[in-house]
Amino acid sequence: MAYVAVKGGERAIDAAHDWLARARRGDRSLPEIGTAQIASQLGRAVDRVMAEGSCYDPDLAALAIKQAQGDLIEAAFLLRAYRTTLPRFAHSEPVETDAMLLRRRISAIYKDLPGGQVLGPTYDYTHRLLDFALAAESLEVTPLPLAAASSEDTPRVTALLDQEGLIEPSGVSTEAEPGDLTRDALAFPAERDVRLQSLARGDEGFLLALGYSTQRGYGNNHPFVGEIRVGEVAVELVPPELGFPITIGTITLTECEMVNQFSGSKTEPPQFTRGYGLCFGHSERRAMGMALVDRAMRAEELGENATAPAQDIEFVLSHCDNIEATGFVEHLKLPHYVDFQSELETIRRMRATATAATAATVATETEA
Amino acid sequence: MLGSQAIEARQGWLAVLANAPLAGIEDCIARAAPLPAHTRLRGPEIGLIMVQGRAGGDGAPFNLGEMTVTRCTVRNAQGQIGHAYLAGRDPRRAELVAALDAALQHPTESAEWARTVVAPLAEAQKEARRKVAGEAAATRVDFFTLATMRS
Structure with missing residues:
Protein backbone atom coordinates (compact mmCIF):
# COMPACT_ATOMS: atom_id res chain seq x y z
CA MET A 1 0.00 0.00 0.00
CA THR A 84 22.37 13.71 12.51
CA THR A 85 23.31 17.23 11.34
CA LEU A 86 26.85 16.96 12.74
CA PRO A 87 29.91 15.22 11.26
CA ARG A 88 31.56 12.43 13.26
CA PHE A 89 35.21 13.34 13.93
CA ALA A 90 36.46 10.24 15.72
CA HIS A 91 35.77 7.81 18.52
CA SER A 92 37.15 8.10 22.02
CA GLU A 93 39.45 5.73 23.80
CA PRO A 94 37.36 3.45 26.04
CA VAL A 95 36.61 5.46 29.21
CA GLU A 96 38.45 4.35 32.37
CA THR A 97 35.77 4.06 35.03
CA ASP A 98 38.47 2.87 37.47
CA ALA A 99 39.87 6.40 37.39
CA MET A 100 36.47 8.05 38.02
CA LEU A 101 36.35 11.06 40.36
CA LEU A 102 33.77 9.39 42.61
CA ARG A 103 30.80 11.23 44.03
CA ARG A 104 29.06 8.00 44.91
CA ARG A 105 30.25 4.44 45.26
CA ILE A 106 28.32 1.71 47.03
CA SER A 107 28.38 -2.05 47.18
CA ALA A 108 25.54 -4.24 48.39
CA ILE A 109 27.72 -7.31 48.79
CA TYR A 110 30.60 -6.16 50.99
CA LYS A 111 30.09 -3.93 54.01
CA ASP A 112 33.73 -3.10 54.59
CA LEU A 113 35.69 -2.73 51.42
CA PRO A 114 38.66 -0.65 50.33
CA GLY A 115 37.47 2.89 49.51
CA GLY A 116 34.35 2.40 51.65
CA GLN A 117 30.67 3.00 51.04
CA VAL A 118 30.30 6.57 49.76
CA LEU A 119 26.64 7.62 49.58
CA GLY A 120 27.02 10.82 47.59
CA PRO A 121 23.95 12.89 46.60
CA THR A 122 21.36 10.11 46.84
CA TYR A 123 17.58 9.87 47.22
CA ASP A 124 18.04 6.51 48.98
CA TYR A 125 17.13 6.89 52.67
CA THR A 126 14.97 9.98 52.02
CA HIS A 127 11.44 9.61 53.39
CA ARG A 128 9.68 10.45 50.14
CA LEU A 129 7.65 13.12 51.90
CA LEU A 130 6.91 16.22 49.87
CA ASP A 131 9.17 18.99 51.08
CA PHE A 132 7.03 22.12 51.15
CA ALA A 133 10.06 24.21 52.00
CA LEU A 134 11.08 23.79 48.35
CA ALA A 135 7.80 25.38 47.22
CA ALA A 136 8.66 28.49 49.21
CA GLU A 137 11.71 29.13 46.99
CA SER A 138 14.67 31.30 48.03
CA LEU A 139 16.06 28.53 50.20
CA GLU A 140 19.29 29.20 51.99
CA VAL A 141 21.82 26.73 50.66
CA THR A 142 24.12 25.61 53.41
CA PRO A 143 27.69 24.85 52.44
CA LEU A 144 28.42 21.14 52.27
CA PRO A 145 30.45 19.62 55.03
CA LEU A 146 33.87 18.48 53.91
CA ALA A 147 35.78 15.56 55.29
CA ALA A 148 39.36 14.66 54.65
CA ALA A 149 39.39 12.54 51.53
CA SER A 150 41.19 9.29 52.10
CA SER A 151 44.06 8.46 49.84
CA GLU A 152 42.90 4.84 49.87
CA ASP A 153 42.44 3.18 46.48
CA THR A 154 38.93 2.25 45.43
CA PRO A 155 39.33 -1.04 43.58
CA ARG A 156 36.54 -2.53 41.51
CA VAL A 157 34.42 -4.84 43.70
CA THR A 158 34.37 -7.53 41.03
CA ALA A 159 38.19 -7.46 41.13
CA LEU A 160 37.97 -8.59 44.78
CA LEU A 161 35.88 -11.60 43.72
CA ASP A 162 38.19 -12.17 40.79
CA GLN A 163 41.20 -12.51 43.14
CA GLU A 164 39.61 -15.71 44.44
CA GLY A 165 38.56 -16.77 40.95
CA LEU A 166 34.91 -16.70 42.08
CA ILE A 167 33.62 -14.61 39.16
CA GLU A 168 33.90 -15.06 35.44
CA PRO A 169 36.42 -12.78 33.71
CA SER A 170 34.74 -9.77 32.09
CA GLY A 171 35.53 -11.12 28.65
CA VAL A 172 38.44 -10.89 26.34
CA SER A 173 39.71 -7.35 26.14
CA THR A 174 39.88 -7.32 22.37
CA GLU A 175 40.76 -4.13 20.61
CA ALA A 176 38.47 -5.04 17.71
CA GLU A 177 36.30 -2.20 16.44
CA PRO A 178 32.95 -2.58 18.23
CA GLY A 179 29.71 -2.63 16.25
CA ASP A 180 27.93 0.71 15.88
CA LEU A 181 24.14 1.03 15.66
CA THR A 182 24.43 4.55 14.27
CA ARG A 183 26.27 3.14 11.23
CA ASP A 184 24.88 -0.35 10.70
CA ALA A 185 21.29 -1.41 11.20
CA LEU A 186 20.62 -3.85 14.00
CA ALA A 187 21.09 -7.46 12.84
CA PHE A 188 20.59 -10.71 14.70
CA PRO A 189 22.17 -12.52 16.40
CA ALA A 190 23.48 -9.33 18.03
CA GLU A 191 26.78 -9.51 19.87
CA ARG A 192 27.25 -8.06 23.34
CA ASP A 193 28.93 -4.82 22.14
CA VAL A 194 25.87 -3.90 20.07
CA ARG A 195 23.52 -5.05 22.83
CA LEU A 196 25.23 -2.78 25.36
CA GLN A 197 25.08 0.19 22.98
CA SER A 198 21.40 -0.43 22.39
CA LEU A 199 20.62 -0.75 26.12
CA ALA A 200 22.67 2.36 27.00
CA ARG A 201 20.28 4.47 24.89
CA GLY A 202 17.19 2.34 25.57
CA ASP A 203 14.05 3.60 27.27
CA GLU A 204 14.54 3.77 31.02
CA GLY A 205 11.01 2.54 31.72
CA PHE A 206 11.45 -0.43 29.40
CA LEU A 207 14.79 -1.38 30.99
CA LEU A 208 13.29 -0.97 34.46
CA ALA A 209 10.26 -3.14 33.65
CA LEU A 210 12.30 -5.89 31.99
CA GLY A 211 14.85 -5.87 34.81
CA TYR A 212 11.97 -6.10 37.27
CA SER A 213 10.47 -9.01 35.31
CA THR A 214 13.70 -11.00 35.76
CA GLN A 215 13.53 -10.44 39.52
CA ARG A 216 9.93 -11.66 39.55
CA GLY A 217 10.90 -14.95 37.97
CA TYR A 218 10.85 -14.37 34.23
CA GLY A 219 14.47 -15.36 33.70
CA ASN A 220 15.71 -14.92 37.25
CA ASN A 221 19.45 -15.11 37.89
CA HIS A 222 19.69 -13.88 41.51
CA PRO A 223 21.28 -10.47 41.07
CA PHE A 224 23.30 -8.57 43.64
CA VAL A 225 24.59 -5.05 43.22
CA GLY A 226 28.32 -5.67 43.26
CA GLU A 227 28.98 -1.99 42.83
CA ILE A 228 27.47 1.29 41.68
CA ARG A 229 29.71 4.22 40.80
CA VAL A 230 28.71 7.76 39.91
CA GLY A 231 31.21 10.43 39.05
CA GLU A 232 33.29 12.16 36.45
CA VAL A 233 35.62 10.51 33.97
CA ALA A 234 38.00 12.06 31.47
CA VAL A 235 37.31 11.42 27.79
CA GLU A 236 40.39 10.84 25.65
CA LEU A 237 40.85 10.46 21.94
CA VAL A 238 43.78 10.09 19.57
CA PRO A 239 43.64 12.81 16.91
CA PRO A 240 45.24 11.47 13.71
CA GLU A 241 47.23 14.71 13.41
CA LEU A 242 48.84 14.08 16.82
CA GLY A 243 49.04 10.30 17.05
CA PHE A 244 48.80 10.20 20.85
CA PRO A 245 45.80 10.35 23.22
CA ILE A 246 44.66 13.71 24.57
CA THR A 247 41.96 14.58 27.11
CA ILE A 248 39.08 16.53 25.58
CA GLY A 249 36.98 17.04 28.71
CA THR A 250 35.05 15.31 31.44
CA ILE A 251 31.65 13.61 31.47
CA THR A 252 29.45 12.25 34.24
CA LEU A 253 28.75 8.52 34.11
CA THR A 254 26.87 5.97 36.20
CA GLU A 255 28.18 2.41 36.25
CA CYS A 256 26.54 -0.68 37.73
CA GLU A 257 28.11 -4.09 38.05
CA MET A 258 25.65 -6.83 38.92
CA VAL A 259 26.96 -10.07 40.36
CA ASN A 260 24.71 -12.98 39.45
CA GLN A 261 24.38 -16.62 40.29
CA PHE A 262 25.68 -19.33 38.00
CA SER A 263 25.77 -23.02 38.72
CA GLY A 264 28.69 -23.89 36.47
CA SER A 265 28.90 -26.32 33.61
CA LYS A 266 30.89 -29.34 32.49
CA THR A 267 33.77 -27.10 31.47
CA GLU A 268 33.40 -24.24 33.99
CA PRO A 269 33.55 -24.56 37.78
CA PRO A 270 30.70 -22.82 39.65
CA GLN A 271 31.28 -19.08 39.60
CA PHE A 272 29.42 -15.79 39.68
CA THR A 273 28.51 -14.13 36.39
CA ARG A 274 28.30 -10.49 35.43
CA GLY A 275 25.76 -8.03 34.13
CA TYR A 276 26.98 -4.58 33.18
CA GLY A 277 25.33 -1.17 33.04
CA LEU A 278 26.92 2.13 32.01
CA CYS A 279 25.15 5.33 31.07
CA PHE A 280 25.54 9.08 30.59
CA GLY A 281 24.77 11.22 33.62
CA HIS A 282 23.53 10.19 37.04
CA SER A 283 20.91 7.47 36.63
CA GLU A 284 21.20 4.43 38.83
CA ARG A 285 17.80 3.07 37.82
CA ARG A 286 18.89 3.03 34.17
CA ALA A 287 22.31 1.51 34.92
CA MET A 288 20.76 -1.19 37.12
CA GLY A 289 18.03 -2.02 34.61
CA MET A 290 20.65 -2.21 31.89
CA ALA A 291 22.85 -4.54 33.97
CA LEU A 292 19.91 -6.86 34.75
CA VAL A 293 18.83 -7.05 31.12
CA ASP A 294 22.43 -7.42 29.88
CA ARG A 295 22.81 -10.45 32.14
CA ALA A 296 19.42 -11.86 31.12
CA MET A 297 20.35 -11.63 27.43
CA ARG A 298 23.47 -13.72 28.11
CA ALA A 299 21.29 -16.72 29.00
CA GLU A 300 22.02 -18.68 25.86
CA GLU A 301 25.76 -17.98 26.03
CA LEU A 302 25.78 -19.30 29.62
CA GLY A 303 23.80 -22.41 28.75
CA GLU A 304 20.54 -21.34 30.39
CA ASN A 305 17.08 -21.90 28.92
CA ALA A 306 16.16 -18.64 27.24
CA THR A 307 12.39 -18.56 27.73
CA ALA A 308 11.60 -15.17 29.32
CA PRO A 309 11.08 -11.89 27.45
CA ALA A 310 14.20 -10.29 28.97
CA GLN A 311 16.31 -13.19 27.67
CA ASP A 312 15.04 -12.80 24.11
CA ILE A 313 17.70 -10.67 22.45
CA GLU A 314 15.67 -9.89 19.36
CA PHE A 315 12.59 -8.94 21.39
CA VAL A 316 14.54 -6.69 23.78
CA LEU A 317 16.65 -4.89 21.19
CA SER A 318 13.78 -4.43 18.74
CA HIS A 319 11.66 -2.66 21.36
CA CYS A 320 13.98 -0.84 23.77
CA ASP A 321 14.46 2.29 21.66
CA ASN A 322 11.78 4.80 22.60
CA ILE A 323 12.45 7.04 19.61
CA GLU A 324 11.64 4.17 17.23
CA ALA A 325 8.74 3.06 19.42
CA THR A 326 7.17 6.48 19.70
CA GLY A 327 7.60 7.02 15.97
CA PHE A 328 5.74 3.87 15.05
CA VAL A 329 3.03 4.15 17.70
CA GLU A 330 2.41 7.86 17.16
CA HIS A 331 2.38 7.62 13.38
CA LEU A 332 -1.04 6.00 13.84
CA LYS A 333 -2.32 9.55 14.44
CA LEU A 334 -1.40 10.61 10.93
CA PRO A 335 -3.97 10.35 8.12
CA HIS A 336 -4.73 6.76 7.11
CA TYR A 337 -7.79 7.82 5.09
CA VAL A 338 -7.02 5.74 2.02
CA ASP A 339 -5.89 2.70 4.01
CA PHE A 340 -9.05 2.85 6.03
CA GLN A 341 -11.26 3.38 2.96
CA SER A 342 -10.10 0.03 1.57
CA GLU A 343 -10.76 -1.62 4.95
CA LEU A 344 -14.27 -0.14 4.91
CA GLU A 345 -14.94 -1.50 1.44
CA THR A 346 -13.63 -4.92 2.41
CA ILE A 347 -15.75 -5.17 5.55
CA ARG A 348 -18.89 -3.96 3.71
CA ARG A 349 -18.37 -6.61 1.03
CA MET A 350 -17.76 -9.31 3.64
CA ARG A 351 -20.89 -8.30 5.54
CA ALA A 352 -22.96 -8.24 2.36
CA THR A 353 -21.75 -11.74 1.47
CA ALA A 354 -22.38 -12.99 5.02
CA THR A 355 -25.86 -11.44 5.14
CA ALA A 356 -26.77 -12.92 1.73
CA ALA A 357 -25.55 -16.36 2.85
CA THR A 358 -27.56 -16.13 6.10
CA ALA A 359 -30.67 -15.05 4.20
CA ALA A 360 -30.20 -17.94 1.79
CA THR A 361 -29.82 -20.41 4.70
CA VAL A 362 -32.92 -19.05 6.46
CA ALA A 363 -34.87 -19.28 3.19
CA THR A 364 -33.75 -22.91 2.71
CA GLU A 365 -34.74 -23.81 6.29
CA THR A 366 -38.19 -22.16 5.88
CA GLU A 367 -38.84 -24.17 2.71
CA ALA A 368 -37.90 -27.43 4.45
CA MET B 1 58.33 13.28 15.97
CA LEU B 2 58.02 14.41 19.56
CA GLY B 3 59.96 12.67 22.33
CA SER B 4 57.93 10.99 25.07
CA GLN B 5 58.67 13.82 27.50
CA ALA B 6 57.43 16.43 25.05
CA ILE B 7 54.31 14.35 24.40
CA GLU B 8 53.62 14.04 28.12
CA ALA B 9 54.01 17.77 28.63
CA ARG B 10 51.65 18.50 25.75
CA GLN B 11 49.11 15.95 27.00
CA GLY B 12 49.34 17.66 30.37
CA TRP B 13 48.55 21.18 29.19
CA LEU B 14 45.91 20.03 26.73
CA ALA B 15 44.10 18.15 29.55
CA VAL B 16 44.15 21.24 31.77
CA LEU B 17 42.92 23.50 28.97
CA ALA B 18 40.20 20.97 28.00
CA ASN B 19 38.76 21.08 31.51
CA ALA B 20 39.05 24.85 31.95
CA PRO B 21 36.02 27.15 31.48
CA LEU B 22 36.22 29.91 28.89
CA ALA B 23 36.15 32.66 31.54
CA GLY B 24 39.07 31.06 33.37
CA ILE B 25 41.14 30.82 30.19
CA GLU B 26 40.36 34.42 29.23
CA ASP B 27 41.29 35.68 32.71
CA CYS B 28 44.67 33.98 32.54
CA ILE B 29 45.34 35.22 29.01
CA ALA B 30 44.44 38.77 30.03
CA ARG B 31 47.12 38.65 32.71
CA ALA B 32 49.75 37.06 30.45
CA ALA B 33 51.76 38.46 27.54
CA PRO B 34 49.68 38.95 24.40
CA LEU B 35 49.15 35.73 22.45
CA PRO B 36 51.01 35.66 19.11
CA ALA B 37 48.73 36.32 16.14
CA HIS B 38 47.47 33.17 14.44
CA THR B 39 45.67 32.02 11.32
CA ARG B 40 43.03 29.32 11.31
CA LEU B 41 44.02 26.19 9.43
CA ARG B 42 40.84 24.27 10.27
CA GLY B 43 37.67 25.22 12.10
CA PRO B 44 36.67 26.00 14.69
CA GLU B 45 34.04 23.40 13.83
CA ILE B 46 31.49 21.46 15.82
CA GLY B 47 31.04 17.71 15.44
CA LEU B 48 30.61 14.50 17.35
CA ILE B 49 32.79 11.79 18.73
CA MET B 50 31.58 8.34 19.73
CA VAL B 51 32.39 7.64 23.38
CA GLN B 52 33.40 4.06 24.08
CA GLY B 53 33.10 2.07 27.28
CA ARG B 54 34.22 -1.45 28.16
CA ALA B 55 31.93 -4.37 29.05
CA GLY B 56 32.39 -4.98 32.77
CA GLY B 57 34.55 -1.85 32.96
CA ASP B 58 37.62 -3.73 31.73
CA GLY B 59 36.41 -6.05 28.94
CA ALA B 60 35.83 -5.56 25.23
CA PRO B 61 35.01 -2.02 24.07
CA PHE B 62 31.49 -0.98 23.06
CA ASN B 63 29.99 2.26 21.78
CA LEU B 64 28.27 4.04 24.67
CA GLY B 65 26.92 7.10 22.83
CA GLU B 66 28.10 10.27 21.17
CA MET B 67 29.12 13.63 22.58
CA THR B 68 29.52 17.05 21.00
CA VAL B 69 33.05 18.27 20.36
CA THR B 70 34.57 21.44 18.94
CA ARG B 71 37.91 21.27 17.20
CA CYS B 72 40.25 23.90 15.82
CA THR B 73 43.75 24.02 14.34
CA VAL B 74 45.79 27.22 14.04
CA ARG B 75 49.29 28.29 13.00
CA ASN B 76 50.72 31.23 14.89
CA ALA B 77 53.07 33.96 13.74
CA GLN B 78 56.00 32.10 15.32
CA GLY B 79 55.32 29.06 13.15
CA GLN B 80 53.86 26.68 15.75
CA ILE B 81 50.76 24.66 14.91
CA GLY B 82 48.24 24.20 17.72
CA HIS B 83 45.33 21.76 17.97
CA ALA B 84 42.24 21.76 20.15
CA TYR B 85 39.58 19.08 20.63
CA LEU B 86 37.14 20.10 23.35
CA ALA B 87 33.94 18.61 24.76
CA GLY B 88 30.89 20.74 24.00
CA ARG B 89 30.13 23.45 21.47
CA ASP B 90 32.25 26.53 22.00
CA PRO B 91 34.15 27.77 18.93
CA ARG B 92 35.79 30.68 20.77
CA ARG B 93 37.18 28.43 23.50
CA ALA B 94 38.46 25.93 20.91
CA GLU B 95 40.28 28.65 18.99
CA LEU B 96 41.86 30.05 22.16
CA VAL B 97 42.99 26.60 23.27
CA ALA B 98 44.50 25.89 19.83
CA ALA B 99 46.34 29.24 19.97
CA LEU B 100 47.59 28.41 23.47
CA ASP B 101 48.66 24.92 22.36
CA ALA B 102 50.72 26.59 19.64
CA ALA B 103 52.23 29.15 22.02
CA LEU B 104 53.05 26.44 24.56
CA GLN B 105 55.21 24.66 21.95
CA HIS B 106 57.52 27.64 21.54
CA PRO B 107 61.06 26.52 22.40
CA THR B 108 61.81 29.42 24.76
CA GLU B 109 58.45 30.98 25.70
CA SER B 110 56.72 27.69 26.61
CA ALA B 111 57.65 27.82 30.30
CA GLU B 112 56.24 31.33 30.67
CA TRP B 113 52.90 30.32 29.11
CA ALA B 114 52.81 27.25 31.34
CA ARG B 115 53.42 29.43 34.42
CA THR B 116 50.94 32.17 33.60
CA VAL B 117 48.08 30.21 32.02
CA VAL B 118 48.31 26.47 32.62
CA ALA B 119 49.50 26.46 36.24
CA PRO B 120 46.68 28.64 37.68
CA LEU B 121 44.03 26.67 35.75
CA ALA B 122 45.55 23.37 36.91
CA GLU B 123 45.57 24.61 40.50
CA ALA B 124 41.88 25.59 40.29
CA GLN B 125 41.02 22.16 38.88
CA LYS B 126 42.99 20.39 41.58
CA GLU B 127 41.15 22.42 44.20
CA ALA B 128 37.77 21.58 42.60
CA ARG B 129 38.62 17.87 42.60
CA ARG B 130 39.76 18.11 46.21
CA LYS B 131 36.43 19.72 47.13
CA VAL B 132 34.40 16.95 45.43
CA ALA B 133 36.54 14.29 47.11
CA GLY B 134 35.97 16.03 50.43
CA GLU B 135 32.21 16.24 49.93
CA ALA B 136 32.12 12.58 48.97
CA ALA B 137 34.22 11.65 52.00
CA ALA B 138 31.66 13.40 54.24
CA THR B 139 29.03 10.94 52.97
CA ARG B 140 31.21 7.87 53.59
CA VAL B 141 29.52 5.43 55.95
CA ASP B 142 31.20 4.65 59.26
CA PHE B 143 29.79 1.34 60.41
CA PHE B 144 29.69 0.64 64.09
CA THR B 145 28.51 -2.40 65.97
CA LEU B 146 25.83 -1.97 68.61
CA ALA B 147 26.91 -3.23 72.03
CA THR B 148 24.78 -6.14 73.12
CA MET B 149 22.78 -5.79 76.32
CA ARG B 150 23.76 -9.23 77.57
CA SER B 151 26.00 -9.18 80.57
Missing part, protein backbone atom coordinates in the same frame (compact mmCIF):
# COMPACT_ATOMS: atom_id res chain seq x y z
CA ALA A 2 1.61 3.23 -1.10
CA TYR A 3 1.23 6.44 0.86
CA VAL A 4 -0.92 9.00 -0.91
CA ALA A 5 -0.12 12.67 -0.39
CA VAL A 6 -3.04 14.80 0.69
CA LYS A 7 -2.88 18.59 0.55
CA GLY A 8 -4.54 21.01 2.89
CA GLY A 9 -4.41 21.87 6.56
CA GLU A 10 -1.46 24.28 6.38
CA ARG A 11 -3.40 27.08 8.03
CA ALA A 12 -4.62 24.78 10.79
CA ILE A 13 -1.10 23.45 11.37
CA ASP A 14 0.37 26.97 11.59
CA ALA A 15 -2.28 27.99 14.11
CA ALA A 16 -1.68 24.80 16.11
CA HIS A 17 2.06 25.52 16.27
CA ASP A 18 1.40 29.11 17.37
CA TRP A 19 -0.79 27.85 20.16
CA LEU A 20 1.88 25.30 21.09
CA ALA A 21 4.46 28.09 21.42
CA ARG A 22 2.12 30.08 23.68
CA ALA A 23 1.30 26.99 25.74
CA ARG A 24 5.03 26.30 26.12
CA ARG A 25 5.63 29.79 27.48
CA GLY A 26 2.86 29.32 30.04
CA ASP A 27 1.66 32.10 32.34
CA ARG A 28 3.38 35.29 31.18
CA SER A 29 3.17 36.85 34.63
CA LEU A 30 5.79 34.30 35.68
CA PRO A 31 9.46 34.50 34.64
CA GLU A 32 10.45 32.38 31.66
CA ILE A 33 12.54 29.33 32.54
CA GLY A 34 16.10 29.47 31.18
CA THR A 35 17.98 26.55 29.67
CA ALA A 36 20.85 27.19 32.09
CA GLN A 37 18.37 26.73 34.97
CA ILE A 38 17.14 23.47 33.45
CA ALA A 39 20.71 22.21 32.96
CA SER A 40 21.59 23.16 36.53
CA GLN A 41 18.41 22.34 38.48
CA LEU A 42 16.74 19.54 36.51
CA GLY A 43 19.91 17.50 36.14
CA ARG A 44 18.28 14.07 36.23
CA ALA A 45 15.92 15.01 33.39
CA VAL A 46 18.88 16.33 31.40
CA ASP A 47 20.78 13.09 32.07
CA ARG A 48 17.88 10.98 30.82
CA VAL A 49 17.57 13.00 27.62
CA MET A 50 21.33 12.74 26.98
CA ALA A 51 21.25 8.97 27.54
CA GLU A 52 18.19 8.27 25.38
CA GLY A 53 19.17 10.91 22.83
CA SER A 54 22.54 9.13 22.82
CA CYS A 55 24.36 12.47 22.76
CA TYR A 56 26.23 13.96 25.72
CA ASP A 57 25.66 17.73 25.78
CA PRO A 58 23.85 19.09 28.86
CA ASP A 59 23.10 22.47 27.25
CA LEU A 60 21.48 20.91 24.18
CA ALA A 61 19.52 18.47 26.34
CA ALA A 62 18.26 21.40 28.46
CA LEU A 63 17.18 23.24 25.32
CA ALA A 64 15.39 20.13 24.08
CA ILE A 65 13.57 19.78 27.41
CA LYS A 66 12.43 23.41 27.27
CA GLN A 67 11.29 23.05 23.66
CA ALA A 68 9.41 19.81 24.45
CA GLN A 69 7.73 21.29 27.54
CA GLY A 70 9.41 18.65 29.68
CA ASP A 71 8.30 15.70 27.51
CA LEU A 72 11.54 13.75 27.89
CA ILE A 73 10.98 11.30 25.03
CA GLU A 74 10.16 14.18 22.67
CA ALA A 75 13.31 15.93 23.95
CA ALA A 76 15.45 12.83 23.30
CA PHE A 77 13.94 12.69 19.81
CA LEU A 78 14.98 16.34 19.21
CA LEU A 79 18.51 15.57 20.36
CA ARG A 80 18.76 12.48 18.13
CA ALA A 81 17.56 14.53 15.18
CA TYR A 82 20.12 17.26 15.91
CA ARG A 83 23.03 14.83 16.07
